[in-house]
Structure formats: structure tokens, C-alpha cells
Amino acid sequence: MTRATLIGFTAVAMWAMLALLTDLSGKVPPFQLSAIAFTIGTLVGVVARLAAPSPAAKRQPVPAVVWLIGIGGLFGYHFFYFTALRNAPAVEASLIAYLWPLLIVLGSALMPGERLGWHHVAGALLGLAGTFLIVTNGGGLSFDGRYAMGYGAALVCAFVWTAYSLLSRRFQSVPTDTVTWFCAATAILSAVCHLALEETVWPQGWGEWAAIAGLGLLPVGAAFYTWDYGVKHGNIQVLGAASYAAPLLSTLILIAAGATRATPHIVLACLLITFGAALAAKNMLLRRRAPDAASA
Numbered sequence: 001m002t003r004a005t006l007i008g009f010t011a012v013a014m015w016a017m018l019a020l021l022t023d024l025s026g027k028v029p030p031f032q033l034s035a036i037a038f039t040i041g042t043l044v045g046v047v048a049r050l051a052a053p054s055p056a057a058k059r060q061p062v063p064a065v066v067w068l069i070g071i072g073g074l075f076g077y078h079f080f081y082f083t084a085l086r087n088a089p090a091v092e093a094s095l096i097a098y099l100w101p102l103l104i105v106l107g108s109a110l111m112p113g114e115r116l117g118w119h120h121v122a123g124a125l126l127g128l129a130g131t132f133l134i135v136t137n138g139g140g141l142s143f144d145g146r147y148a149m150g151y152g153a154a155l156v157c158a159f160v161w162t163a164y165s166l167l168s169r170r171f172q173s174v175p176t177d178t179v180t181w182f183c184a185a186t187a188i189l190s191a192v193c194h195l196a197l198e199e200t201v202w203p204q205g206w207g208e209w210a211a212i213a214g215l216g217l218l219p220v221g222a223a224f225y226t227w228d229y230g231v232k233h234g235n236i237q238v239l240g241a242a243s244y245a246a247p248l249l250s251t252l253i254l255i256a257a258g259a260t261r262a263t264p265h266i267v268l269a270c271l272l273i274t275f276g277a278a279l280a281a282k283n284m285l286l287r288r289r290a291p292d293a294a295s296a
Contacts, residue, residue, distance in 0.1 A: 008230015008239045014223035020257055021219065024211035027201050030082045031194035033212065040216020045180025045225065064180055066171050066287035070182035074162025074224065075189045080157035088150020092143055095135045096154035098247065102128050103162040104240035105280070111169060111236070118235040123182075123280030127244025130272035134247045138265030147207030165231045165240075172232045179228050183221070211283030248273045 025033060084093040105124040109116035143151065194200070203209045215221075230239055248270055254260045 001274065002055065002234055004230055004232075005234030005238055007226050009242055009245075010236045011223040011227035011230065012239075012243050012246045013249060014218040014226075015246045016219075016253055017214070018219040019250045020253050020259065021211045021215045023259065025215065026203050028203055028208070028212070029194060029201055030085075030192045031198055032200060033215070034082075034220070035080050035187050035190035035194055036212055037216040037220035038183045038190060041183040041224065042180055042187060043223030044217060044221040045177055048225070049177050049180065056223050059175070060173070062174055063171070065120055066178070067163060067181075069167045070173075070179065071185040071189075073168075074182050074243035075186040076160040077164065078190065079193065080153045080160060084150045084154035084157055086150070088147035088155060089142075089144075092147070093150055093154040094142055095132060095141070096151055097157045098128070098135065098244075099155070099158040100161045100165075101240045101243035101284070103158060103166050104243070105237050107162055107166050108236050108240065111166060114236065116237065117278050117283070118184040119282050120241060123241040123276040123278075124244070126234055126272045126276030127241055130269035130276065131244050131247050133265045133269040133272070134251050138263060139247060150197070153179060156214075156283050165236070168228055169231050169236060176225055176228045176232070179225050180196060183224065235281070238277075238281040242277040244273050245277060 022033070028036075081097055084097060102124040105116070105120050109119075110112045169218055248266075251260065251266055251269075255262050255266075
């Protein structure tokens with residue numbers, strides 16, 4: 001597996017911590033939490049830029065469309081995700097939003113130089129099946145027309161992140177540290193939404209502040225930088241299918257923290273997601289050896 005793909009997968013691993021850290025952050029409203037976390041995420045990029053300054057060569061200006069993709073992707077995803085959770089049951093909304101890994105795999109077929117194989121699609125579908133078991137807690141779904149707005153927002157959310165990931169790959173020459181300013185803009189826009197839509201609730205105690213700091217440093221910080229690098233330079237089909245590991249790892253972390261318990265359907269989900277990711281990555285894991293010229 002390529003180094004860039006592995007770097008991209010670290011984002012998936014960090015996103016697995018999102019549920020636990022969000023739960024530990026207390027009753028801070030979503031947009032306020034997003035504003036604080038993305039401010040910390042911005043500082044992650046600033047520190048990284050200072051620690052590894054760019055070469056003396058003049059940097060090329062970032063095209064306006066890249067700013068639109070970056071800010072629209074980060075802020076748009078969170079805006080529609082929060083909107084979905086406010087207007088639909090969390091189980092159904094979350095599962096719809098988690099269509100994005102499958103959409104990335106399918107959408108990659110439209111990217112120049114990419115080849116979509118049956119194993120990519122099959123792997124992503126197995127991952128989706130495993131995610132269904134986790135999100136629904138082994139049960140079923142109950143879609144209700146009253147929540148159509150929430151379902152629609154969740155679907156838009158999935159398409160926004162898919163578009164962000166795929167379009168980012170088209171601008172491979174844009175350095176990953178540009179994500180710093182995407183995070184900064186998202187923090188500002190989240191703060192505006194908070195002031196317009198929510199009542200301010202500050203974290204209580206060092207534990208909640210530590211959880212929010214963890215959010216900003218990892219799943220709402222460093223993860224976006226490593227994801228950007230991964231989708232630009234790694235195997236995007238494998239990353240898409242492997243992204244279904246996020247809800248699984250998240251559930252395992254919650255089990256380890258004592259916030260939930262292990263059940264048979266989680267074991268089955270683990271098998272489905274693991275096999276699906278391995279299937280999607282089979283060409284990378286099982287590279288054929290070049291024929292030995294001496295034995296010909």
C-alpha cells in the first residue's frame with residue numbers, strides 16, 4: 001500500500017475518535033463546538049507551516065475555484081450534517097450521510113487516469129453493509145416522510161464530501177497546507193451560524209475542554225490535512241472503501257471506553273468492513289511479481 005494512501009487512512013482513524021470526544025465535550029451546541037474545534041484545527045496547520053517552512057521558490061497562487069471547493073467542502077459538510085441531525089432521527093440521517101465512501105469509489109471512475117474495478121465497488125458495498133449494522137445497532141430503519149428535510153440534508157452532506165474529496169484530487173499541485181485557511185474560514189462561518197441559531201454554552205471543567213482540544217487537534221484538525229494529502233496522491237478507491245472503518249473503529253473505541261457493549265452484530269460488521277476494505281485494496285496488497293527473466 002502506498003505511503004500517501006496510508007497517510008490518508010490516518011484521517012479515517014482520527015475520525016473514529018469523533019463520537020467519543022464529542023460525547024465528552026458536554027452540552028456545547030454543534031456550531032459552537034465546530035467553531036472552537038476548527039479554530040484549533042487552524043492552529044495545527046499554522047504550527048505545521050512554521051515547523052516546515054516552504055521552499056524559497058515562489059508559491060503559485062491558489063485558484064479561486066480551490067477556495068470554493070475547500071471552504072464549501074469543510075463548512076458545507078458540517079452545515080448539512082448538523083442540519084440533518086436537527087431535522088431527522090440520528091440513525092437514518094447518519095446512514096444516509098455515510099454514503100460518501102461509496103460515492104467516492106463510484107465517482108472516481110470519472111477522474112482522469114483512474115480505473116474502477118468490480119472489487120472497488122464490492123468492497124465499498126460490503127463496508128456500507130457493515131456500517132448499516134453498526135448505525136442501526138443490528139436493527140432496521142424507519143424512514144418517515146415528516147423528516148424529508150433532514151434526509152435531504154444528509155444526502156446533500158454525502159454529496160458535498162464526495163465532491164470535495166474528488167475535486168481536491170484534480171488540484172494535486174495545490175499544497176496541503178492550504179487546508180489551514182479552509183479550516184479558518186470554516187471556524188468563522190461556524191461561529192456566524194452559532195450566533196444566529198444557537199445559545200452559547202461553554203464547556204464545564206478541564207475534562208470537557210480537553211475533549212474539545214482533542215477534537216481540534218485530531219478529527220477536526222490533523223485529519224483534514226492527512227485526508228487532503230491522501231486523496232491527492234494516494235489510491236482514492238481504496239481510501240473510499242476503507243473509510244467505512246471509521247464507524248467501526250468509533251464503535252470499538254466506545255466499547256473500550258465503556259460507553260457501549262460488544263454485540264454479535266458488531267462482530268459481523270467488523271468482518272464485513274475488514275473484508276470489504278481488503279477486497280478494495282486487493283491490487284495493492286497482492287501485487288504480482290514481475291516474471292523472472294532468468295527462468296524464461
